[in-house]
Amino acid sequence: MNNFDNTDNKEQRINKPPMGGWGALTDTILMIEPVAFGYNIETAVNNFFQQKENHQSEDIAGIAHAQFSNMVKLLQNSGIKVIVVKDTEYPPTPDSIFPNNWISFHKPSKVVLYPMFAPNRRQERRMDVILTVENETGKTYDLLDYSDYELRNIFLEGTGSIVLDRINRIAYASLSQRTDKQLFEKYCKEMLFQPVSFHATQQVGQERLPIYHTNVMMCVGEELAVVCPETIQDENERHRLMKMLNETGKKIVEITEEQMHCFAGNMLQLKNKNGEKFMLMSLSAFNSLNNIQLEALKAENELIVPDITIIEKYGGGSVRCMVAEVF
Numbered sequence: 001m002n003n004f005d006n007t008d009n010k011e012q013r014i015n016k017p018p019m020g021g022w023g024a025l026t027d028t029i030l031m032i033e034p035v036a037f038g039y040n041i042e043t044a045v046n047n048f049f050q051q052k053e054n055h056q057s058e059d060i061a062g063i064a065h066a067q068f069s070n071m072v073k074l075l076q077n078s079g080i081k082v083i084v085v086k087d088t089e090y091p092p093t094p095d096s097i098f099p100n101n102w103i104s105f106h107k108p109s110k111v112v113l114y115p116m117f118a119p120n121r122r123q124e125r126r127m128d129v130i131l132t133v134e135n136e137t138g139k140t141y142d143l144l145d146y147s148d149y150e151l152r153n154i155f156l157e158g159t160g161s162i163v164l165d166r167i168n169r170i171a172y173a174s175l176s177q178r179t180d181k182q183l184f185e186k187y188c189k190e191m192l193f194q195p196v197s198f199h200a201t202q203q204v205g206q207e208r209l210p211i212y213h214t215n216v217m218m219c220v221g222e223e224l225a226v227v228c229p230e231t232i233q234d235e236n237e238r239h240r241l242m243k244m245l246n247e248t249g250k251k252i253v254e255i256t257e258e259q260m261h262c263f264a265g266n267m268l269q270l271k272n273k274n275g276e277k278f279m280l281m282s283l284s285a286f287n288s289l290n291n292i293q294l295e296a297l298k299a300e301n302e303l304i305v306p307d308i309t310i311i312e313k314y315g316g317g318s319v320r321c322m323v324a325e326v327f
Contacts, residue, residue, distance in 0.1 A: 024167045024222045025271040028081040030099060030133055030324040031072060032124075035087040037064040038094040039314045042118035046177050047212045049261070050316035063310040068097060071306035071319070075280070078304055079272030083136045083326065091123045097311060098321040099124070101157040101213075105133070106191065107166075107327045111141040114158045115149040117178045122150060133326055144190065149183060156183045160213035160321060165220045168248045169193050172241070174200035174217060174231075176210035196244055198237035200228075202257065208233065215320050217260055221269030221279070223300055225250040228260040253296045255289075262288035263318035268325075269301065276302065282318045283307040 038060050044050045075082050087096040095101075095118075102125050104112045111130055116122045125147065134140055146156060156162070161179035163172040171193035173184045181197055188195040200217050201208040211217055211231060218227040225245045232238040245252055255264045264285040270278050279301040286294075286305045297303065312318050 024165070025269055025277065026325045026327050027079070027271050027273050028083065028137065028326040029075070029270065030083045030085065030103075030105075030129070030326055031068070031322060032096045032099045032129075033084050033086040034061065034064055034068055034097040035089050036092045036094055037061050037097055037311070037315065040094045040118065040120065042120050043095060043316065046117075046210070047316040049212075049216065049263075049312070051313045060310060060314055064097065064308075064314075067306065067308045067311055068322070071308060071322070074304050074306050075270075078278055078302070079274060079276070080270055080278070081136075081273070083133055085126075085129050085132050088126075091120075093120065093124045095121050095315060095317075096124045097315065098160070098317045099129070099324045100215075100321055101160045103129070103324050104158050105141065105324065105326045109139055109141050110191075111143055112158075112187075112191070113143070113145045113147045114161075115147050115155045115183075116157060117155045122147070137326060146183065146187070149180075154180045154183050156180055156187060157213065159324075160215050160317075162187070163214045163218055163220050164193065165248060167222065170244065170248065171195055172214060172218060172220065172244075173197045174211055174214040176212055178212055179214065196241060198232050198241055199234060200231040201233060202231060202260070213317075213321075215266055216263065216318075217265045219265055219267040219269070219320065220245075220250065221301075222277070223249075223251055224253060224296065226253045226255060226265055226267055226297075228255045228257060228265055230257055231260065251296065253293050255293070259285075259288040263312055264288050266318035266320045267297075268320040268323055270304075270323075270325075278302050278304050280304045280306075280319050280323070282309075282312060284309060284312055285318065 155178045200211045262284045267281045
């Protein structure tokens with residue numbers, strides 16, 4: 001057992017601050033411009049979305065940079081503020097394009113750093129990134145740093161591991177080697193979220209293996225949730241998750257495991273400076289969805305649909321992973 005604060009979370013309810021103090025959506029985001037994007041062998045051991053073939057013959061870094069730049073333009077053209085910080089050439093960090101795993105921002109003025117599974121991803125943490133965000137927003141953030149848990153092989157990879165319902169103060173987490181239950185519950189206690197954890201798996205060959213990040217199988221927005229229930233084999237866990245989403249008034253868009261493998265669960269709802277809502281999803285995700293699912297998503301949102309197929313193929317993450325929301 002790990003030495004954490006002992007917290008009973010079975011039906012724990014959080015005393016939520018007034019609604020006006022918490023916003024679910026932001027019009028400002030942080031993205032890291034890649035310098036040496038590529039297939040990361042250290043993350044591939046449990047990220048089964050990564051594909052290895054041809055990774056030495058394609059111009060992965062060049063294509064990924066072009067796809068990144070196009071995504072930034074699409075977001076900016078929609079009226080969303082994008083704070084872009086360029087990655088450093090040394091040390092090489094092939095996954096720096098996915099900052100949401102090491103950093104998250106929260107109202108009113110908190111920034112959280114997280115413990116990362118892969119040693120070469122720990123080098124992505126940069127204090128100058130926080131300073132840039134502070135300069136761009138005119139805010140000073142209080143730091144909450146969990147990164148020391150890496151020394152104990154305990155991991156919680158940001159809003160990859162944790163999918164937040166910021167309005168209802170509920171945090172969802174699929175437990176895995178990268179998402180430790182006790183640290184997740186400690187995080188929820190300190191950040192005033194109600195924890196909901198479960199075990200989601202995917203088919204890999206002849207086995208069911210843990211899904212590496214929660215945000216590839218579900219997304220929670222203001223009025224809706226996209227979720228892949230069939231990945232949760234335990235009936236009680238699946239029922240509890242769906243009940244919680246229903247009780248909080250979410251319109252549920254169910255996706256299949258096949259659609260999840262096209263990153264249909266890896267979406268993010270944003271707003272622009274005029275308050276208009278958008279659902280950010282990749283072209284792969286868009287192409288996997290049927291008309292009923294798309295109409296449900298478009299009922300409250302305009303869609304932003306960048307083509308990031310190279311990033312998805314070799315990085316094993318999609319649009320939500322590329323964005324750290326700034327509040």
